[in-house]
Amino acid sequence: MKRLRSIGFSVVAAVLCIAVLWLATRLVVPKYDTGIVEGNLTAEYYQETTKHDVIFIGDCEVYETFSPITLWEKYGITSYIRGNAQQLMWQSYSMLEDTLRTEKPKVVVLGVIGMKYDTPQKETYNRMTLDGMRWSAAKVGAIEASRMPNESFVDYLFPLLRYHSRWSALTASDLKYLFTRPKLFNNGYYMRVDVKPATTVLVGKKLPDYDFGANAYQYLDRIVQLCKDDGIELILNKAPVIYPYWYPEWDKQMVDYAAAHGIAYYNFLAEKDAIGIDLSTDTYDAGLHLNLSGVEKLSTRLGAILSQDFGVPDRRSDATLAADYAKKVAFYDAMRDRQLAEIAQYGHVLGFGAPAQ
Amino acid sequence: MLFTSYAFVAFVAVVAVLYYVLPKKAQWPLLLLASYVFYFIAGPSFLIYITATVVSTWYAGLRIGRIGAAHAADAEAGKATRSKEDRKAVKAKAKAKAKAKQRAWLVACLLFNFGILAVVKYSNFAIFNVNSLLAAFGSPDKLSFLTIALPMGISFYTFKTMSYLIDLYRGKFPAERNVFRLALFTSFFPQLVQGPISRFDDLSKSLFEEHRFDRRVVLSGLQRILWGFFKKLVIADRILAGVTTLIKNPDQYTGAFVLVGMLFYALQLYADFTGGIDITIGISEMLGIKVAENFNAPFLSRNITDYWRRWHITMGTWFRDYIFYPMSVAQPMLRLSRWCREKLGEGFGKRVTVYMATIVTWFATGIWHGSSWNFIAWGLANGFVIILSHECEPLYKRFHARFHWKGKPAYTAFEVVRTVLLMSSIRLFDCYRDVPLTFRMFGTMFTTFNYGRLFDGTLLKIGLSGADYAVLGVGLAVLIGSRVVKDRTGDFRERLAAGPAWVRTAATFALILAILVLGAYGIGYDAKQFIYNQF
Structure with missing residues (x-):
């Protein structure tokens, strides 16, 4: 009996300790609900209740470049963007692996600007990309491939070890989002409606070597293979933005790679005039990212490609999907209207996701 | 492997589990293996130095022991054949001769080992002084500095082994015949970084005897380790930024700030060194090994x-x-x-x-x-x-x-x-x-006389925020409080062990939580080696 009580006490004590540590972890992990909201991109995907025919993979050249809502409204295409700030090729590979655990899209659209990086870049970007990912072999692989020298796998396993120092910087939103997450994106699209025209034409600095790195290529190969294995069409694309500079030498490598592997490659930067994108009105940060206007123009063009050339079906007749997307469209419109109202009132969009003051 | 690294925590956990799972006969050999792995990770080439010290000390010890034993046997054999006066004179002569031989081995071994220490630790200091003298006399010549890595803990293990040899020479105990046991005494990994400098007769009994798993002993050791981490991570490493700013910018921080820097450094050094020793003693205690205390308030x-x-x-x-x-x-x-x-x-x-x-x-x-x-x-x-x-x-x-x-x-x-x-x-x-x-x-x-500047906000610009000062204040209060409790009611851990289980568990967990949340570690903080490790 005494032994049983001792075991019972140990179990209760262990559960309590774990619960407190879990709560402490929930409290101190960044909520990314205002300002730098990109830290929520990965996690928001898991709130999806429906499957998608198209999955976008990449960095800001996908999540600030394509609008899944426009694709739905104009072509009835269901899509989701699994992109993150400075998402590196190995992270894109893991993100695709992670996606394929739960759904099988017909088409994967991959942004190729990530090819310019061959090694891990920044711990903060790694954390924003990987923290929200559900635990799986894909996440373990992504962490191992992404770790900077000062990073430890244990810090990912127990985020309290990484974020403990935030205890002195906690705000009300850390309590507000203790158990939930804010909804900030439109199927992975980061909306901005403001305009800041591109006024200069960027000329790329001469590089010592224009060849993409072996590590980046290795993961591109793995993405190609993954799509082949699952019978998924892969589309490579370059967004129609002028920063960072897209060298002709880089473009040629992608053209050659796509030809060699029998996959499609679209350089929308070269097509931007034909699409009607004008970087004096269609960018919110002088040519680094598109604003909503530019995104909708590009999405219209891509929608045509997807439906006509890749046979992605129109799902608007599916009642369940239509009901789901009706809510998404309403959220999309409300976000657009709120940002427009902020611009009208303050002259600029407030910190993204922050309430208007 | 820093004491405060995840790798070290995992290393200790694995060693502790194996220590109690494997047959008891394997306990000390396991510790020897673990110590050499620990040392190998610090620098594979360092193993040469420590092995040279172990082997030379062991051999010299054996010789000193044998000379003593031979002398005793001769004296015994001579008893039956000589008169009382003869025996006395012969015994004294033989003793002096034996002592001289023993002294020769002792001195040779001391010279060899302190020689190693001198070469690896002090060569460049000597060269620096020679160069300074040459420059002072206007000579353009300069000696080149040597590129010798300082083996981890060499000052500590050299002192440990030399104390063994001197005590052996003084007849405090017989020579250790097993070179591997002497190797463990020398390299016992918790002590390798910063001591304490144990004596062979103090440490060897509990180091080599077999230990049964005792939950209370393990928990008590664990609490001591946590207390060490608290001192190191919550106090020493947190105040480090302030200390560094104040003492690395002597032109900017004079007068009152020297006083503050001096007191901050005293607190940092105390928390850092005693924290490290607490971790060392705690690990040893967890393994049933008694290591000498190194501090007493x-x-x-x-x-x-x-x-x-x-x-x-x-x-x-x-x-x-x-x-x-x-x-x-x-x-x-x-x-x-x-x-x-x-x-x-x-x-x-x-x-x-x-x-x-x-x-x-x-x-x-x-x-x-x-x-x-x-x-x-x-x-x-x-x-x-x-x-x-x-x-x-x-x-x-x-x-x-x-x-x-x-x-x-x-x-x-x-x-x-x-x-x-x-x-x-x-x-x-x-x-x-x-x-x-x-x-x-x-x-x-x-x-x-700039003591007024202590209150103008300057102290919030030396790398320490208000939150840091709050943590340091609480940490200091806990340090002082623990001492007061100890003085008034005896050892805190003993009291905890005697008290209700929920209090013991809650106190241990509160310490873990305080370290995890308030500790200055991980990204954004520089992982700092213990100060005494450099000695």
Whole structure:
């Protein structure tokens, strides 16, 4: 009996300790609900209740470049963007692996600007990309491939070890989002409606070597293979933005790679005039990212490609999907209207996701 | 492998599990293997140095032991054949001969091992001084510095093994015949980084005996480890940013900030060193091994002699037992003492040789800490203050005869504060880059009256935020509180062990949570090696 009580006490004590540590972890992990909201991109995907025919993979050249809502409204295409700030090729590979655990899209659209990086870049970007990912072999692989020298796998396993120092910087939103997450994106699209025209034409600095790195290529190969294995069409694309500079030498490598592997490659930067994108009105940060206007123009063009050339079906007749997307469209419109109202009132969009003051 | 790294925590956990899971006979060999793995990770080439020390000490020890045994056997054999007087004379002669042989082995081994220490630790210091002299005499020539990596813990393990050999020579215990057991005594991994400098007869019993798993012992060891992490991560590493800012910018932070830097450094060093020792003792305790305590509330000392009886106790006793005492009773010193007493009077003449031994001991203590003039000056300053306080003893006596304050709480508090300030002042030699700068900065405390700036927000711009000060305040309060509890009611862990299980569990978990949340570790903080590791 005494032994049983001792075991019972140990179990209760262990559960309590774990619960407190879990709560402490929930409290101190960044909520990314205002300002730098990109830290929520990965996690928001898991709130999806429906499957998608198209999955976008990449960095800001996908999540600030394509609008899944426009694709739905104009072509009835269901899509989701699994992109993150400075998402590196190995992270894109893991993100695709992670996606394929739960759904099988017909088409994967991959942004190729990530090819310019061959090694891990920044711990903060790694954390924003990987923290929200559900635990799986894909996440373990992504962490191992992404770790900077000062990073430890244990810090990912127990985020309290990484974020403990935030205890002195906690705000009300850390309590507000203790158990939930804010909804900030439109199927992975980061909306901005403001305009800041591109006024200069960027000329790329001469590089010592224009060849993409072996590590980046290795993961591109793995993405190609993954799509082949699952019978998924892969589309490579370059967004129609002028920063960072897209060298002709880089473009040629992608053209050659796509030809060699029998996959499609679209350089929308070269097509931007034909699409009607004008970087004096269609960018919110002088040519680094598109604003909503530019995104909708590009999405219209891509929608045509997807439906006509890749046979992605129109799902608007599916009642369940239509009901789901009706809510998404309403959220999309409300976000657009709120940002427009902020611009009208303050002259600029407030910190993204922050309430208007 | 830093003590505060995840790798070390995992390493200790694996070793502890294997230690109790494997057959008990395998316990000490497992520790030897773990210690060598630990050392290998620090630097594969370092294994050569430590192995050379182990093998040379073991062999010299065997020889010293055998000479002693042979002498004893000869004396026994001679008993039956000679007259009583003959036996006495022969015995004395044989003993002297044996002792001379033993001394030869001892000296050879000491020279060999201290030679290694001298070469790897002090070569570049010697070259620096030669170059400085050459430059002073206008010579353009310069000697090149050597690129020798300093093996981790060499000062500590050299002292441990040499104490083994000297004690063996003195006949305290028989020679250890098993080289692997001596290797474990030398390399026992928790002690390798920063001591304590255990004696063979103190450590060997619990190190080599078999230990059964005892939940209470393991938990108690774990609590001691956590207490060490609390001191290191919550206090020492948090105050580090402030200390670094204050002492690395001597032109900017003078006067009052030297005082603040001095006190901050004293707190950092205390929390860092005692924290590391707590981790060492805690790991050992978890494995059932008893390691000597190295501290006894040094900042409650009432004078410098008292302080050195409480701070880094094993180092202090090492220098006392192997340098100060032997030097004090060496024949040349006794002759010198006689001469001094004749020439300088009985009182002062008697003290001269003691002071000489004190100076030599503190010079050695200083240079043991590091190969720079700062450490030598620090050691000599300690020796000087000790001598001065001895010389002032009659004054103290007269003072206390007149004012009966001794033992009263207020006067005791004054003595404690005075000792803290004095010892912290001497520690300034650790802080600034050279001796002249240290004196200059010390001087500014009395010549630059900027004490008002302590309250103008400057202290919030030295790398410490309000939150950091709050944590440090709480940490300091916990340190002091724990000592008060210990003084009033005995060992805190023993009380916890005797109390209800939920209190024990809650206290342990609260400590874990405090370390995890309030500790200065991980990304954004520099992983810092323990300060004493560099000695």
